Amino acid sequence: MASIAQPLSFPSTPPEGYPALEREPVFDAAKHLALKTPRVVTRLDAMGYSGAEIAACPTDLGITSCFRILSDEGVACLQDVARALSPYARAAGDRVPRMVRGGVYQSKFLRDFCMAPELTEAISGLCGAPMLPHTMPHQLGHLNYNPLEIGKNVDKWHVDTLRVDFVLFVTDPNLLDGGEFEYFHGTAAEVRALREAGEELPVDKVRQAEIPGAGYGVLQQGNMVVHRAKGVREAGERITLVNGYVPADMSYPDYTRFDQLAVVDPDHVAASEYARHIAWMGRESLAGDVESIGFGTDRAAYAERLERVAALLSTAAGALRGAKAEGMDHFGD
Ligand SMILES: [Fe+2]
Numbered sequence: 009m010a011s012i013a014q015p016l017s018f019p020s021t022p023p024e025g026y027p028a029l030e031r032e033p034v035f036d037a038a039k040h041l042a043l044k045t046p047r048v049v050t051r052l053d054a055m056g057y058s059g060a061e062i063a064a065c066p067t068d069l070g071i072t073s074c075f076r077i078l079s080d081e082g083v084a085c086l087q088d089v090a091r092a093l094s095p096y097a098r099a100a101g102d103r104v105p106r107m108v109r110g111g112v113y114q115s116k117f118l119r120d121f122c123m124a125p126e127l128t129e130a131i132s133g134l135c136g137a138p139m140l141p142h143t144m145p146h147q148l149g150h151l152n153y154n155p156l157e158i159g160k161n162v163d164k165w166h167v168d169t170l171r172v173d174f175v176l177f178v179t180d181p182n183l184l185d186g187g188e189f190e191y192f193h194g195t196a197a198e199v200r201a202l203r204e205a206g207e208e209l210p211v212d213k214v215r216q217a218e219i220p221g222a223g224y225g226v227l228q229q230g231n232m233v234v235h236r237a238k239g240v241r242e243a244g245e246r247i248t249l250v251n252g253y254v255p256a257d258m259s260y261p262d263y264t265r266f267d268q269l270a271v272v273d274p275d276h277v278a279a280s281e282y283a284r285h286i287a288w289m290g291r292e293s294l295a296g297d298v299e300s301i302g303f304g305t306d307r308a309a310y311a312e313r314l315e316r317v318a319a320l321l322s323t324a325a326g327a328l329r330g331a332k333a334e335g336m337d338h339f340g341d
Contacts, residue, residue: 011296040082168230
C-alpha cells in the first residue's frame with residue numbers, strides 16, 4: 009500500500025560557508041508566479057521506454073514543451089538574486105564549468121520560490137502524481153551560469169541525479185547566440201550504447217526546446233531523459249535554474265546518486281543532506297506502515313514491508329561509507 013509522505017521542513021540553520029544575501033526581494037507567489045500549462049507533454053513510452061521501466065517511475069512524464077513559470081516581475085527578481093549569488097559559482101567536476109548549488113540556504117527568495125506550494129501543486133498536476141520539493145536543499149534551485157570560455161558547453165549530455173526537475177530560463181536565451189537546451193528523443197540505454205560504440209547521437213532524435221523567453225521552463229523526468237545545454241557562441245549572460253522534486257509516494261525507491269553528489273557538493277553538506285533525506289524517507293515509509301498494518305496472518309507480507317525500509321537504510325549507509333569522489337558520469341559533449 010502506498011505511503012504518502014509529509015513534507016520535510018527546511019533545515020533551521022544553514023551549513024557553514026553559505027552566508028545569507030544582504031539585500032534581496034521578498035517572494036510573493038501572487039506577483040511572481042505566472043504558471044501556465046505546457047502545450048506538449050512527451051511521455052516515456054513515446055521515447056522508447058518499456059512498460060516495466062515506466063512502472064518503476066513515479067510518473068510516465070518524459071519532458072514537456074516550454075511553459076511559463078514566472079511573471080516578468082518574478083524574472084527580474086530572480087535575475088537579481090542569481091546575479092547576487094554568482095560570486096559563489098564554482099565548477100561541478102568536469103561536467104558543469106560554472107554553477108551555484110545550495111543558493112536556497114543563502115537566499116530566502118530562492119528558497120520560497122523553489123518550495124512554493126502553488127508551484128509544487130502545478131508540478132504534481134503535470135506529473136499526475138504527488139511531488140514534494142526535494143528534501144536535499146542542494147537539489148533545489150541549482151543555478152547554471154554560462155562558462156566564461158566562449159563555445160564551451162554549459163553542461164554535457166547527461167541524466168540527472170534526481171527524478172523530476174524543471175529547467176527554468178532565468179535569462180532570455182534568445183538574446184544570445186548559442187546556449188540551446190537539447191534532449192534526446194530516445195532512451196538513456198540507447199545513448200550509452202551509441203557512445204560506447206564511439207558514435208554521435210543521431211540528429212533526427214536530438215530535439216531543441218523552443219523557449220519563448222525568460223521565465224519559461226521545461227519539466228522533465230531528469231533521470232530518464234538525456235539532455236544537455238550547449239555553449240554560448242558569443243560573450244553574454246545565460247543563467248538557468250534547475251529545481252528538483254521527490255515523489256511523495258514512498259513506494260518508489262530512492263533515486264539519489266550520492267556517489268555523484270559527493271563529487272559536486274562540499275563534504276560538510278553532501279553526506280548530511282543525504283542522511284537526513286534517507287532518514288525522512290524511512291520515517292515516512294514506517295509512518296505509512298504504522299497506519300496501515302492491520303490484523304492478519306500474512307507474515308511474509310509484513311516481513312517484506314519491514315525489509316523494504318531496512319534495505320533503503322542499509323543501501324544508503326553503504327553509499328555513505330563506500331562513495332569515492334571519482335568524477336561525474338556523463339555522455340560527453
Ligand atoms: Fe540536467
